[in-house]
Amino acid sequence: MKIKLLSLFSFFITVGSYAQSSNDALLFSSEELSGTARFVGMGGAFGALGGDISALKVNPAGSSVFLHNFASFSLANESYNNEVAFRNGISERRNNNFHIPQAGAVFVFNNSNPEATISKFTIGVAYNQKKSLSNRFTASGDNETSIGDYFTNLANGVPLELLDSNSLQDRYIFLGEGNFSGEGFSNTDLQTAYLGYNAFLFDPASNSDNNTAYTSNVSGNSFFQQYDYRSTGLNGEFSVNGSMQLFDNFYAGLNLNSHFINYERSTRFYEQIGSPSEINEIVFENNLSTIGIGFSFQVGLIAKVNDLIRLGASYESPTWYSIADETNQYLYSYSNDLGGQEVDPFVTNIFPNYRLRTPGKLTGSLGLVFGKTGVLSFDYSHKDYSNIHLSQGYDNHMDYSTQNQNFEDNLNAASTYRVGGEYRIKQWSLRGGYRYEESPNSDTMSELNGYSAGLGYSFGKMRLDFAYDYSSQDYSASLLQTGLQDQAQINFSRSNYILTLAIDM
16 A cells, blocks of 8 residues: 655545445437537437438448438537525536537448348447436525434444544544454444544544544534535547448347446535534535446347338447546544644545446337438337446445345336437428436435527538527535434526537448
8 A cells, every 4th residue: 555645635545435325327328419510419319210410329220221321420519507595505507518428420331232131231329428427416404403413323332442543644544544343333433433423513422442432512503504416527438330231121230339437526515504503614525537348238129010001119228337436535523722623634545346237238120211201210219227336346344234235125117218300491301309208216315307499500411400408406405414314405407508510421
């Protein structure tokens, strides 16, 4: 183990605990409407249509619908708005994010033999942003319960000899490295309780090393609290596609997908104690950094029933991720009598890699093609979020059975409905779409409703498309795991503006 003091961090492996929460596993298992402006403008309902780069992530058979080599590139601006209600306080926070939602190309190889079973095959490559992980909100209000109870709850049951040490950094590392699972202690909880002890947020009932009872130094029944949440990053994928046209009426395709996660989250909890108390102010900060790589595959079919009707079906496998987390903490307390107490161990916890398996998805699609006038399309998808599963990675001995049972007990299967249409007037195309996504847990989040509209203009071999998409969803957020039972109620809305340049090569 290498330890660097002062402004540098100490790195060590924490055994018997975990950094990732159930909410993060659900976050990485979901995706948002993103892609080309044509795809978004029609609500993402492309499973039976194909002929668009982003349609390949719904049904990989869609690439063999292209008649010629094709490429597209998109730029987008996502605008997020969070309206937060916490206790008697209401706040609002906006955030903007410019990004590249997709880029890709399809290469078409026609078979010159009219009697051949495979009349065409295609190869495609694409990048897609599955979900932006950037978010920001503030929750503030007056409460009757203090964050001091959170630290005291974590300490109760812990022998004083584990918390009492003259070396902050060494003991913090020891509590992170040690195997305390046999005693029923989490490494992360021990470290957090240790910070609270050094910030004088609670005192032991006795000075015996075997003491396991503690009393809070925060008193009163009026506490102003402010919780600031900030996250950055994205969940993206690179896909290699292969597809073929069988005779004139059937299309079959396969995607091999490489996924990546780059995620950072920072939270800051501030409390001001209004009534006489030994402790008058508390600041608690937590930071998480997550890197992940994964793999999945997709298979799909499209059938051209007649000149009007298209049917599509596709299966997306679970995504198998390998994920690494790093965390660090900081605590500050202020007392009118003792002054400020800064507790910073200058330590970054590096957790052993673990595996996350997200649920697979089935999609059925219906498309209506009205010649060169326009199209109507409908997609239905089914995804069982209770199948989210965490497991050990290399040199990882952590037990995830509690979390996996939590997924099974609290998450459900959810359906998504998407409908979209396009109407062409000479070189112009008018588009609209709607989507409805059921909630995997109706106790913590509502269903999602989304509306989109788009406009396109064809210059012949080149097309320029624009789309606007709006969606909203309500959810609740726990600010701490224990001690504070109140949740913030958040109304989250997302506006997405996309511009796509498409070239028929």
